[in-house]
Amino acid sequence: MKSYPITLKTFGEKAILIEWPNKVEEAILEDIIRFKALLESELDANFEFVPAYNSIAIISNTTNFNLEKLEKKIPSLYEKNRTLIKTEKVLWKIPVCYDVEFGIDIREVASNLNMTPEELIKIHSSHNYTVYGIGFLPGFMYLGGLPGKIETKRKDVPRLKVTKGAVGLAGKQTGIYPQESPGGWNIIGNCPIPIFNSNAKEPCFVNVGDKIKFESISRAEYDLHKIEGEVGIYKPEKISLNA
Amino acid sequence: MLKVLKSGFFTTIQDNGRYGYRDKGVPVSGAMDMVSVSRANRLLENNLNAAVLEITMTGPTLLFENDTYIALGGAWLSPTLNNKPIDNYKVYKALKGDILSYGRLEKGFRSYLAVKDGFKTTPVLGSQSHYYPLTATKCISELQEIEFNECGSFAPKISELQMDTYLDINLLEVYQGPEYKMLGKKQLEDLFLKEFSVSKDNNRMAYQLNETITGHSKTILTSATQPGTVQLTPSGKIIILMKDGQTTGGYPRILQLSEEAICILAQKKSTDKLKFKMFKP
Numbered sequence: 103m104k105s106y107p108i109t110l111k112t113f114g115e116k117a118i119l120i121e122w123p124n125k126v127e128e129a130i131l132e133d134i135i136r137f138k139a140l141l142e143s144e145l146d147a148n149f150e151f152v153p154a155y156n157s158i159a160i161i162s163n164t165t166n167f168n169l170e171k172l173e174k175k176i177p178s179l180y181e182k183n184r185t186l187i188k189t190e191k192v193l194w195k196i197p198v199c200y201d202v203e204f205g206i207d208i209r210e211v212a213s214n215l216n217m218t219p220e221e222l223i224k225i226h227s228s229h230n231y232t233v234y235g236i237g238f239l240p241g242f243m244y245l246g247g248l249p250g251k252i253e254t255k256r257k258d259v260p261r262l263k264v265t266k267g268a269v270g271l272a273g274k275q276t277g278i279y280p281q282e283s284p285g286g287w288n289i290i291g292n293c294p295i296p297i298f299n300s301n302a303k304e305p306c307f308v309n310v311g312d313k314i315k316f317e318s319i320s321r322a323e324y325d326l327h328k329i330e331g332e333v334g335i336y337k338p339e340k341i342s343l344n345a
Numbered sequence: 346m347l348k349v350l351k352s353g354f355f356t357t358i359q360d361n362g363r364y365g366y367r368d369k370g371v372p373v374s375g376a377m378d379m380v381s382v383s384r385a386n387r388l389l390e391n392n393l394n395a396a397v398l399e400i401t402m403t404g405p406t407l408l409f410e411n412d413t414y415i416a417l418g419g420a421w422l423s424p425t426l427n428n429k430p431i432d433n434y435k436v437y438k439a440l441k442g443d444i445l446s447y448g449r450l451e452k453g454f455r456s457y458l459a460v461k462d463g464f465k466t467t468p469v470l471g472s473q474s475h476y477y478p479l480t481a482t483k484c485i486s487e488l489q490e491i492e493f494n495e496c497g498s499f500a501p502k503i504s505e506l507q508m509d510t511y512l513d514i515n516l517l518e519v520y521q522g523p524e525y526k527m528l529g530k531k532q533l534e535d536l537f538l539k540e541f542s543v544s545k546d547n548n549r550m551a552y553q554l555n556e557t558i559t560g561h562s563k564t565i566l567t568s569a570t571q572p573g574t575v576q577l578t579p580s581g582k583i584i585i586l587m588k589d590g591q592t593t594g595g596y597p598r599i600l601q602l603s604e605e606a607i608c609i610l611a612q613k614k615s616t617d618k619l620k621f622k623m624f625k626p
Contacts, residue, residue, distance in 0.1 A: 111523050114601035117571060119523050124566065152367050152569035154593050159569030163364045165604065235567050237593025240370045240479065244567055244593075280370075281478050298369070300469050300479040306369040 106133060108180055110173055117161040118173055120180075124156055126246055128232060134158050135311035136184045143187075144179060145172075153310045154235030154244070191343035193230060193313040196278070196293055198269050199324035200227075204292035211254050211271060211288045225252050226290065227316045231276065233308055241280035241298025241306045245314060248276050260286035267293045269316070294319075294328040295336050307338055346410040346490040347460070353405035353447070357484045357549075358464055358491070361394040363472035367592045373572060374474035377455055377549060377588050377611035378419050379604075384506055385418035385459035388436050389499075395463025396473040398485070400456040402614065404447020405485070407458075409439045411495040414461040420453030420512070420612060434506035436499075453512040453612035461496040476589055515619045517606040522575060524565060524597035532558050536599075537621055541583070545615045549589040552610060554619075557581035563597055570594040573602030575621075585610065 106122050113119045120137075122130045131153075138151050138158055145160070148167070152159040160172070200223045202208060212222040231245040238244075248271075256272035261284065264270070268279045270287025279285060280298045293316075298306045308314070319327070330336035349356075359382070362375025376382040376399055386395050398405075404422045417424055417433045424431050424447050431437055439445065445458070466473045469480050477483040485491065528536070535558040544553040560581035569592065570576070576584045576596035585602065586594070587610070602610065603624060613619060 112520065113523055113569075113598075114520050114571060114573060115604055117569075119569065121523075121568075126566065150365060150367050152592060154568050155566035157566070157568045159571075161367065161569070161571065235593055236368060237370045237567065237569075238591050240366070242370050305366065305371075305470060310368060 104129065104133070105180070106130065108177075110176055112169060112173065113159060115169070116163075116165065117159050118169065118176065119157055119159050120176065122156040126155060126234065130156055131232065131234060131311055132189075133184070135189050136187050137180060139187045139189050140179060140182065140184055152237075154237065189311070191311075191313075192309070193315060193341040193343055194308060195315050195317050195339040195341070197295065197319045197323065197327050198227065198291040198293050198316045199319050199321060200291040201321050201324070203321070204268070205290040207257070207288040208290040211290060214254060215252060222252060222290070223318055225249055226271075226276065227318045229315070231314045233310050233312045233314060236306065236308070236310055239280055239283060240300075241308075243277055243297070243308060243314065245275065245277050248274050254288055256286045257288060260284055264289060265292065267295075269293055292324070294324045295331040295338060299334075302334070313343065346492055347464070348408040348410055349405055349485050349487055349489045349491070350408055350444070351406040352485050352487050352489075353400055354403035355401040355484050356405050357399045357475035358396050358466055359399045359474045360396040360463070360472055362588065363470050363474055363476065363479075366470055367569075370592050371470065371479065372476065372550075372589045372592060374472065374476045374549075374588050376457065376474075378457070378608040380511070380608040381419035381455075382457050382459070384434055385416040385457050386463075388416040388434060388501060388503060388506060389414060389459055389461050390501065391459065391461065391463055395459065396466065397463065398458040398491075400447065400458065402450055402454060404456065406444065406446040409441060409443045409445070410490070411493070412438070412440050413493055413496045414499045414501070415439050415445070416459045418457045418459070420456040421451040422456045423448030423451060424456075432505075433508055436501045436504045454614040455611055460493045461499055462494045465492040465494065511605075511609060512612050514609050515613075515617070516622050517610060517619055518603040518624050519575065519600040519606065519621050520603065520624050522598035522600045523568070524563070524577075525599055527561065527563050527597055528599060529559070532561075535559065537623065540618050540620055543613045543615050543617045543619065547613075547615060549587055551587055551590050552585045552613070554583040554585070556583075558583065561597065565595060565597055567593050567595045568598075570598060571601070573604070573607045574598050575600035575602065587611065
C-alpha cells in the first residue's frame, strides 16, 4: 500500500492536525479513513477524529493529556501496516424526487446546460459520489465526483430559506441540505429521508469515505418514504463495495 | 421547577458540550465561558458537567417553585433575589416563591445561573446544551418551567469566591493555526500590533471583528475547525469560531485561541476592544 508524506501540526491546546498532499483524490481519502480506523483502535474514547479531503484532526475532549507525546507517536503509528485494518466500503442509495414541485430550479438549470430536465436527472442520478467530508451543518455531506457536464454556477442571490432535504447543485458540488437553512445552490429535487436524525442512536448513517448514489423516485414514493422517515422505519439501502 | 416569567434577550441551557459527533458535523456547543461556569458549579459542589442557564446581555425574570441553592457567575448583570442585590460567586438559598431578576449589564456579556445539582432537561446526543434544530428550541421561552432537584439543606464547604478579574482582560492568547505560515510580514504586524473591535456580528457560532488585515488568495481544502479557530477570509476579514461554530471550514485557519481566551472572548460584546498575543511557553 502506498504511503504518503504526512505533515503534523499542533492545532491549539487539544488537537493535532495531520495533512496529506493537498489534492482531492480517492486514494488519499481511503488512506485517511484507514488511518482513522487505526487511530480509533489505538487511542482512548476521549479523542474525536474529524476527517475531510486531505486531513484528519485528532481532538481531545479532555485537557488531561500530553499533546507532545501523542504528536511523537503518530508517525510510527502511520508506518504501522495499515493493510491489516479492514474498513468497509459502502454505497448508499439516497432517494430523490426531482419533481418540479421540489426541484424549483431544475428547468432553469437544465436550460442553461442545454439539456432537458430528464437528461439532467439521468446524469445526476447515475453517478457515484464520494463523501469527502461532513460539516457546515449536522449531516451536511461534501460530495465529490460531479460530472463536468452538469457543473453550474451558484445562484446570484442566495435564498434566505432552503427547505430541509433540498438537493442542490453549485459549481463542482452537489449535496443535500440536512435542515432548513439559507443557501445559494440551485435546487433540483428533494430527499424525503432524514440524513441527520438526532433521536437516533447513530444520528447520521453516512460516514466520510462512503459513496452516495441518488435514485430518482416518483412523487408517490416520496410521500411513502417521507412517512417512513418520520416514524423512523425507513432503512436506507446500503450496498457493500468490499471485494 | 424554575418558572420563566421573562426570558431575557437570549437565555439558553448549557452544559459542558456535546462530544463525539464532530465527524457528523455537530458543533460541540456548551457554555461559552466555561471558566465562570466551573467556578459557579464548584461552589455548589456540582458535577462540572451540571447544566446552567447562559444569560446573554439582558437577564430573565425567574420564579423558584422549589427550594434550592444557587450561585451566579460571569457577566455582571446587577442581579437581585426578591429585589435584594446579590453577588456573583456566592452561594444563596432560593426558597419556593423567590424571584431572581436582573438589571443593568455592567460588565461582560454572558452571565450564568447554576443551581444545586444542575438543571434537569432531556439530553440530546449526550448533552443538554441548546442547539437548534438538534434540540427542539433555540432558547428558553416565557412561562417555560425548567426542572431541578429540590434541595432543602446544603452546607457548602466554600460559600464565596473572589469576583472575576478576567472580565477586564482584552488580550487573547493564541497559538499558530494550521495556515499560520501563509501570513506575510505586514499581516503578522497588523495581527499582533493592531487593536481590534468586536463586530455586531457576534453570537454563539462566531465572532467577527470590525478591522481587517491584508487579504489573500490562498484556497484550502475544507478541513476541521474548532471553537477558538481564527479564520481569515480572502478580503482580510477575521472570523473567530465559537462553541456553536461549524466543525469544518474552507477559510485559512491562521490562529487558534487558548481555552482561556475563548472564555475571555465570550464575555465581549459589539465594539469591545481586543488584541492578540502569541502564547510563549
